[in-house]
Amino acid sequence: MNDETDTERHRVSVAVWDVPSPTRASQFEIHVGVKCAGGCNLGGQQIEIRDAAGTALCHAVLGSTPRPGTEALYETKLRLLAPDELDVFPRTVHFIGGGYGV
Amino acid sequence: MTNKKPKSGISRREFVKKGVAAGIGTSALTAMAQSTQEESSSQQSWDLTADVVIAGAGVSGLSAAIEALDNGASVIIVEENYDCGGHGLVSGGRVNLGGGTTRQRAHGIEDSADAVFEYWIRPQNLEARYTDRDLTRVYADRSAETFEWMVANGVQFQDEVNGPDSRNGRTVQWPVYEELVTSYPTRLGSGLVRALEKSARAKGVQILLLHKMTGLVQDPDSKRVLGLEALNENNELRIRGTKGVILATGGHTSDVNFRRMFDPRLTEEYQVAGEPYSKQTADGETAAMELGAALWGTASQTVEAGNWISKTAHIGCQWGYSSLWWQPDSPIFDKVRASGLSNVNWQNVILVKQTGRRFHDEMDGGHDFFAACMSYSGDPNKKNGGGPIWAIFDSDALARQAWNPNPPSVDPDGYFFSADTIAELAGKIDNPYQTLAMSGEVLEQTVARYNSFVDAGVDEDFGKRNPRYKIQMPPFYAAWSTPILHDSLCGLRVDTRCRVLDMQGEAITGLYTCGESMGGFAQHGLGRCALFGRVAEKDAATSA
DSSP: OOOOEEETTEEEEEEEEOOOOSOOOSEEEEEEEEEETTOOOOTTOEEEEEOTTOOEEEEEEOOSSBOTTSSSEEEEEEEEEOOSSSSOOOOEEEEEEOSSOO | OTTOOOSSOOOHHHHHHHHHHTTOOHHHHHHHHHHTTOBOTTOOBOSEEEEEEEEOOBHHHHHHHHHHHHTTOOEEEEESSSSSBGGGGGSOOBOOOOSSOHHHHHTTOOOOHHHHHHHHTOTTOTTTTTSOHHHHHHHHHHHHHHHHHHHHTTOOBOSOOOOTTOOOOBBOOOSOGGGOSOOSTTOTHHHHHHHHHHHHHHTTOEEEETOEEEEEEEOTTTOOEEEEEEEETTEEEEEEEEEEEEEOOOOSTTOHHHHTTTOTTOOTTOOBTTTTTOOOOOHHHHHHHHTTBOEEOTHHHHSSOSSSEEOOSSBSSSOOOTTOOOOTTSTTHHHHOOOOBOSOOGGGOEEEOTTSOBOSOTTOOSHHHHHHHTSOOSOTTOOSSOOOOEEEEEHHHHHHHTOOOSTTTSOTTTTEEEESSHHHHHHHOOOTTOOSOOOHHHHHHHHHHHHHHHHHTOOTTTOOSSOOOOOOSSSEEEEEOOOEEOOOOOEEOBOTTOEEEBTTSOEEEEEEEOGGGBOSOOOSSSHHHHHHHHHHHHHHHHOO
């Protein structure tokens, strides 16, 4: 579910946690954190969750301060809908950015 | 090396100055003054002379010295370190000596030399399978006697005892805090070393600290070994041993080229237990081999048993040998730099190679694991050795283990890294032995795949039983977890008198060895060192 992209020469990397193990649920929450290699403030930047076909499923905005205990990991919480069928459904996190000039 | 003049002249006065700097007492200086510059029968010049000269002031060398002094011989020891003890001083103090000791009898345990012999030649005992049974017989016959001898020389043993496996438990840590190199209570070897050192000094040994043996001196005609050369700072000394020279230099494991003779996989990334206090430099082996000495019992060094290699018990530091847990109160902690993260539950981490890929079940700690560690590193420019091994874990694991991710628990100077994401963590790994940049993408894939195994409850790649914890909670950590080397289990060929033998099986007159530089009797611990040190001296002292 992790991804990387270049944003004005600074690379960003992603961490995803609190991903539940397989469970019967209609929806679930995950946490996503994004770190800029240059230590830039990513507060307010957007991320996007996509399915295997690349279709955007939802968006979220990173929080304004780094996660405690990290150098500069900006995080957000997302609620995702679980598909009805029993299978493995890959999802990817994409950093969209937007407006803060990282 | 024969007939070589001293590379740099040294006057008696200059030597005395150096001697004082090395901590030699007044009485010792007087004795040296009487013996310097002796002309040997072969017309070689000597800076110092004694009946017996010993290279190495570890357990073997000190034992040989005491035995010689008890027999009326004069003894000079050269020791390259700033203090005595070698690996013994920071060892766990395990002493395998039995065969019917007073301690065994006090505990009602029947034991005998024959029982010791039978135990140590069992083919089922992989550590002993390839040993020389003539040497095993010597060990068996002198085992109980050497135990009593150690007690008589001040060594204290814990009041525990075992039977036919000839293990008399562990020694008691030396109680003088200032005389320890590491204070953690498992470093019981200090008790043995300091007791032997004090006994040897009381009996008159001359110990030249910071004197490194650089070679042996052999008579060009008779081929008898006459003495040795030693280097102190820039001054070279030639020291005569009229009755013999004993090599007690402590084995070869720190010498990468030497150890790779037995196993080409053992490249430079594998650290050695006992360092950075002392190194197993192969000085004795190399000097003797230059005179034609043979190696012996080399299978013991590569048999997949015993303690020549260990899984790290303390991760995130350079030296993580199991019972040698360096603490900040060590006087050499500036060299050690970190204690490491201990009591590792291997369910909490995954182990990856420098490529970022898993390679084996993390729960394993046997020789299949070591073979996997040393398998191809993935670097086409480094085909031998397996490269660094890194433990990868997350902050949840850190909390479960109650670890402190800061110095002095960990060494951020190349042996411990943290990052907010897995990809960033891979990019941060920078270590002298890391020959490839770890790919963040590969490490992310590795972690994601492992996390899927946790979800499924099955490790499809390496069969880790019930993989329990995902690696997902930032920040993330990488801790040095490369296996560490320990025992030298082979060395120079000797006969039952510890005389060094050449390729034809003939003795090199005047040259002896013992302890970890001696081949043919593989055993973990300090018992064999003390025992064969005494054997070596016995023959040297009684020879012409």
